[in-house]
Amino acid sequence: MPKDTPRPVLRIGVLGCADIAVRRILPAIVEHPSVRLVALASRDGARAERLAARFGCAAVTGYKALLDREDINAVYVPLPPGMHHEWVTEALTAGKHVLVEKPLSTTYAQSVDLVAMAGRLGLALTENFMFLHHSQHEAVRAMTGEIGELRVFTSSFGVPPPHPSSFRHDARLGGGALLDVGVYPLRAAQLHLAGELDVLGACLRVDEATGVDVAGSALLSTATGVTAQLDFGFQHAYRSVYALWGSRGRLSVPRAFTPPREHRPVVRIEQQDRLTEVTLPADHQVGNALDAFASAVHSETVRASLGEALLRQALLVEQVRKAARVVSG
Structure with a gap:
């Protein structure tokens, strides 16, 4: 992509309504010029409706229903770590780039599986260490x-x-x-x-x-x-x-x-x-973490280096x- 060509805006969906998402990530997505909050999902439809109204996006009941949406090309996953492997796998299978809260998974073997899968599919997989x-x-x-x-x-x-x-x-x-x-x-x-x-x-x-x-x-x-x-x-x-x-x-x-x-x-x-x-x-x-996620989406080189860092961390x-x-x- 030429340097002066603007990047396409990432259309993000959110799997879950965790506190970290509500306090820090959703407000940052709403104001960020390179990403757009399209929808958020909760297993509790009423909770999804309340937060969607607050942040100006669509509400979805159920995580799978959000991944089935064609107007989303990336997802943010703030679910508990024990659910990361299942839902990051589902998101990658659905062709979505993934920003997932740390840790990527609960075991090194699961992290190896997810990084390999993202590499095969040419998708960004980023662990959200904002610091x-x-x-x-x-x-x-x-x-x-x-x-x-x-x-x-x-x-x-x-x-x-x-x-x-x-x-x-x-x-x-x-x-x-x-x-x-x-x-x-x-x-x-x-x-x-x-x-x-x-x-x-x-x-x-x-x-x-x-x-x-x-x-x-x-x-x-x-x-x-x-x-x-x-x-x-x-x-x-x-x-x-x-x-x-x-x-x-x-x-x-x-x-x-x-x-x-x-x-x-x-x-x-x-x-x-x-x-x-x-x-x-x-x-x-x-906001800088969202910038980094967007960079990974648009650069195979960045994605490869992130994959190596993810596995070093998971192994340690x-x-x-x-x-x-x-x-x-």
Whole structure:
């Protein structure tokens, strides 16, 4: 496609009315110039009608009925992780490009299946790690020379307990802290550390009543001995940070994963006799994530690189789970 030729607008349908969709994704789709919200589906027809009226699109009862619509060429899937493999498969089979909430699936084998399927069909498959699309992370990479040779990467993402009815407490729906919040520090470690990461050890604390992990930690290492110390859970006060500790200083990002659109990130650089705080421009990571999805739809090269990243992430998550010491608590 010539550079001056406008891209066709993506016509998006939404499978499910999850909170993340209502609060963050649907408003961003409505205002985005490259995508158009066509319809949203719920198994509860009345709920679909209410939200469709709010966001100015068609209401559909049932996910399959939405996938059968010919006026949609892409779908956003915010369903619980345990439903991702089934409905991403259905969406790809229906010829739709797919933006799916993290994690792509609950197992590495399922992720391999989905990535291979999208590749065969020439369709975009994107995991919605919105934080990756905030400009603060590129700015951080440009500042790493200030801290010398990297020695340690640390990251924590913790949130207060979800509502008791949340899918996060249901193992059958892919609940648990590793898949819900632990994937963020893992993905951030892959973003900032070169090469493949080995899992040296991990621990998962499992709630006896629900059988899902509610907190955990992992220790990773690069081939050159740079370590990553990661913590996560949803029995915590809110914390969303990462830091790079080097031979001459430490660089920290205190609002790493969920900065609001209007938030101006502050990056801290701590050196021997100096503390520097750099205030960065606000950025709209949700809108940027939609841009990235549109780019994947229109570029085979982008789709291939995304597929590789999806599988690296899924494999690392599975390795952490396999290596973890499980304790009750």
